[in-house]
Amino acid sequence: MVRATTIAAPPLRRTRRRPADVSADLLAAAAVEFGSHGYDGASTRRIAARAGAHQPQINYHFTSKEHLWRATVDQLFALLGPVPTPTPGAGDQVELFARMVRGFLRFSADHPELNRIINLEATASSPRLEWLVAAHLAPRRGAVGAQWAAVRASGAGAVLTADEVWEVITSYGALHFANEPMLHLLGGDRGPTGTAAHVASVLSILLPGGHGSPSHQ
Amino acid sequence: MVRATTIAAPPLRRTRRRPADVSADLLAAAAVEFGSHGYDGASTRRIAARAGAHQPQINYHFTSKEHLWRATVDQLFALLGPVPTPTPGAGDQVELFARMVRGFLRFSADHPELNRIINLEATASSPRLEWLVAAHLAPRRGAVGAQWAAVRASGAGAVLTADEVWEVITSYGALHFANEPMLHLLGGDRGPTGTAAHVASVLSILLPGGHGSPSHQ
DNA sequence: GTCTATACCGAGATAGAC
DNA sequence: GTCTATCTCGGTATAGAC
Known part of the structure; x- marks a missing residue:
């Protein structure tokens, strides 16, 4: 006993x-x-x-x-990493942009909680939302805008504004992972293979010329 | 007194x-x-x-x-309207598809509450989510898939799967309106002019050849 | 059908023993 | 630092007068 x-x-x-x-x-x-x-x-x-x-x-x-x-x-x-700082003359701007997008989407696949939290706050104004935007989203939005300007200046990239690019990445790009419970119930292919395919899909919209596959670590 | x-x-x-x-x-x-x-x-x-x-x-x-x-x-x-039924031989399938997308996005601009409610439920499995998918989302997902198949069969449309098209419309397309409080705090042009521009942006991604402007009622 | 009063529960936060 | 007990508040739902 x-x-x-x-x-x-x-x-x-x-x-x-x-x-x-x-x-x-x-x-x-x-x-x-x-x-x-x-x-x-x-x-x-x-x-x-x-x-x-x-x-x-x-x-x-x-x-x-x-x-x-x-x-x-x-x-x-902090887990996502620091805000990318603009490096004017350095390297291929298009490749830098593609690397940023891939990094963000892979993080979103591994940690869907961040985009879930953001989207759950996004539908109503609140002190929390104001803090979230000022402390985290606005700086990153600025960095993406600067990177996209460099991409467009180099002659590459789809005909999209920086605002549209931001929304393609954070809405179409990230919600694929954040809304996994709903998309799973809706059917469709999901899983490791689907992650790579989705990243390629996002990049094919932003950079139609190519750049979707290189450095597939 | x-x-x-x-x-x-x-x-x-x-x-x-x-x-x-x-x-x-x-x-x-x-x-x-x-x-x-x-x-x-x-x-x-x-x-x-x-x-x-x-x-x-x-x-x-x-x-x-x-x-x-x-x-x-x-x-x-019910306010959004009935699920579009497939009409095999009838008219320009591309125009029918574009009309559906425009109708959905304009509804989403006028009634952002629906997409807000959907996205707020989408992050966690629950009886509510299961009911939402079975009763409303799955039928419309099927209709969009059929319409997109017709578009692709006619040789038009971007190289995207039906799943990807669904996510472009509902995530990139609708969250522009559902997440207005957050996007407003982030800056960017918003308002009636921005609505038409966003609809055109979605259609330019799905139908790169054109079809973004006709019948702008 | 509508309203007041209230039951009942679970939430976040706190006090104080350990 | 941790844990038990408890306070207060706001939530949904119900009873019963009107």
């Missing part, structure tokens, strides 16, 4: 982790929950449970649900 | 409406609230307040929040 004292095991208690690990686990769990249900729909109880932690630990480590949300977004953008 | 009996006016009571009007007002309010905050984020209190009604009237007219959500989606799809 099992002794009574060992029966009363805590429901979700794991081997004690270092505080930094608890924070990291909470951030990873928050990305999934915020990306699945939006800010209002996600609950700190569920986030904590997914991380194997207790709900009050969220307030201890992140002060509030709002701070946890921002930390989650910050961490996902 | 105002008499005491007239001072005690109910907070939000309006002139008494017919029951059908209350239902219609609740549906319109629900479209806005569900489209802005998602299913979980929307509250029946706010929906009722926006419709100038009382919260329990939602349960009376629609039984539950879930039923109200489905009725809202049904009504928006």
